[in-house]
Amino acid sequence: xxxxxxxxxxxxxxxxxxxxxxxxxxxxxxxxxxxxxxxxxxxxxxxxxxxxxxxxxxxxxxxxxxxxxxxxxxxxxxxxxxxxxxxxxxxxxxxxxxxxxxxxxxxxxxxxxxxxxxxxxxxxxxxxxxxxxxxxxxxxxxxxxxxxxxxxxxxxxxxxxxxxxxxxxxxxxxxxxxxxxxxxxxxxxxxxxxxxxxxxxxxxxxxxxxxxxxxxxxxxxxxxxxxxxxxxxxxxxxxxxxxxxxxxxxxxxxxxxxxxxxxxxxxxxxxxxxxxxxxxxxxxxxxxxxxxxxxxxxxxxxxxxxxxxxxxxxxxxxxxxxxxxxxxxxxxxxxxxxxxxxxxxxxxxxxxxxxxxxxxxxxxxxxxxxxxxxxxxxxxxxxxxxxxxxxxxxxxxxxxxxxxxxx
Numbered sequence: 001x002x003x004x005x006x007x008x009x010x011x012x013x014x015x016x017x018x019x020x021x022x023x024x025x026x027x028x029x030x031x032x033x034x035x036x037x038x039x040x041x042x043x044x045x046x047x048x049x050x051x052x053x054x055x056x057x058x059x060x061x062x063x064x065x066x067x068x069x070x071x072x073x074x075x076x077x078x079x080x081x082x083x084x085x086x087x088x089x090x091x092x093x094x095x096x097x098x099x100x101x102x103x104x105x106x107x108x109x110x111x112x113x114x115x116x117x118x119x120x121x122x123x124x125x126x127x128x129x130x131x132x133x134x135x136x137x138x139x140x141x142x143x144x145x146x147x148x149x150x151x152x153x154x155x156x157x158x159x160x161x162x163x164x165x166x167x168x169x170x171x172x173x174x175x176x177x178x179x180x181x182x183x184x185x186x187x188x189x190x191x192x193x194x195x196x197x198x199x200x201x202x203x204x205x206x207x208x209x210x211x212x213x214x215x216x217x218x219x220x221x222x223x224x225x226x227x228x229x230x231x232x233x234x235x236x237x238x239x240x241x242x243x244x245x246x247x248x249x250x251x252x253x254x255x256x257x258x259x260x261x262x263x264x265x266x267x268x269x270x271x272x273x274x275x276x277x278x279x280x281x282x283x284x285x286x287x288x289x290x291x292x293x294x295x296x297x298x299x300x301x302x303x304x305x306x307x308x309x310x311x312x313x314x315x316x317x318x319x320x321x322x323x324x325x326x327x328x329x330x331x332x333x334x335x336x337x338x339x340x341x342x343x344x345x346x347x348x349x350x351x352x353x354x355x356x357x358x359x360x361x362x363x364x365x366x367x368x369x370x371x372x373x374x375x376x377x378x379x380x381x382x383x384x385x386x387x388x389x390x391x392x393x394x395x396x397x398x399x400x401x402x403x404x405x406x407x
Contacts, residue, residue, distance in 0.1 A: 054384035080276025080321035093400035140361030148348035152330035240339030251296035276321035
């Protein structure tokens with residue numbers, strides 16, 4: 001089992017970091033006569049197909065509410081104030097035998113916003129490219145880690161009885177398909193075993209590329225509904241394989257156990273309000289109001305400070321703003337490696353080493369948490385598609401930022 005993981009690991013890691021939701025612009029496919037006609041204007045469809053391209057993503061990643069129907073995750077109540085102790089970024093880092101300043105890093109790795117916390121204090125906050133503290137930026141697959149937090153909340157409330165329950169116990173619509181027999185824990189771990197290769201070759205589309213086009217571009221199907229008919233590739237639990245569809249199934253589960261509520265409403269109640277967020281967040285939707293669902297696999301948008309509050313809450317074992325949002329035991333369990341490339345993957349969190357964990361999103365979105373140094377780093381970026389070097393350089397910067405001791 002672990003040998004299979006290692007062989008697949010590097011390729012799968014590149015998939016998640018560089019292309020979980022579409023890569024380069026591609027032409028509109030021939031309409032499928034078996035599906036209803038899209039009501040999304042052709043110009044908007046075209047922009048959605050281009051939104052990841054290097055010549056526009058510095059803008060699209062901060063304006064997703066102009067491209068998609070959205071559902072608000074409303075803030076309310078007291079804001080969790082983050083104390084400040086501002087310092088110049090007076091450290092360097094090494095990458096490929098060269099040493100660079102932290103300021104050089106900002107331009108070298110296509111940064112829109114960077115925020116560093118030490119011991120709960122903001123020590124650096126940088127905004128670029130006409131962004132500011134109120135700008136809500138696309139988290140892409142960092143949304144998966146937020147979904148994991150919400151699953152922990154549902155377990156705490158007894159809405160989910162056990163992670164070892166089969167997913168079909170809560171979603172009988174999945175009986176008879178690839179998810180039949182998989183447990184909630186296995187779906188959290190990306191070990192569902194379903195045949196959903198995270199490949200976005202739109203010239204030769206497979207199931208993931210087709211689902212992206214129909215659900216997120218044309219809005220003629222719901223993203224999670226692909227789980228009804230997907231086949232099985234491996235026995236549940238046998239192979240780790242990164243799949244956004246697994247996270248979409250977890251979102252469907254949250255809808256079901258929250259009594260028919262929406263993911264956004266549950267997130268507002270159990271996370272955003274007690275967290276003391278300073279601005280509403282929002283999910284992009286895979287359809288119009290009354291029809292679409294939140295794209296909880298990669299569609300959440302928030303300000304850098306509110307992403308930092310998530311990271312600080314996780315650093316503090318689930319505590320934030322005077323509330324225990326998720327149990328400390330859940331934080332520890334969900335950030336423990338159970339498979340995946342390199343050091344590993346937990347419950348929708350990446351594990352870079354034995355004392356850190358991080359949420360990572362398409363083309364350079366990060367919430368990095370280091371327990372050993374009490375550091376949280378949020379970086380929101382606009383990497384060109386397929387730019388692995390920017391990700392590798394960011395990893396070198398995160399290590400240096402974690403070791404930095406501002407004076």
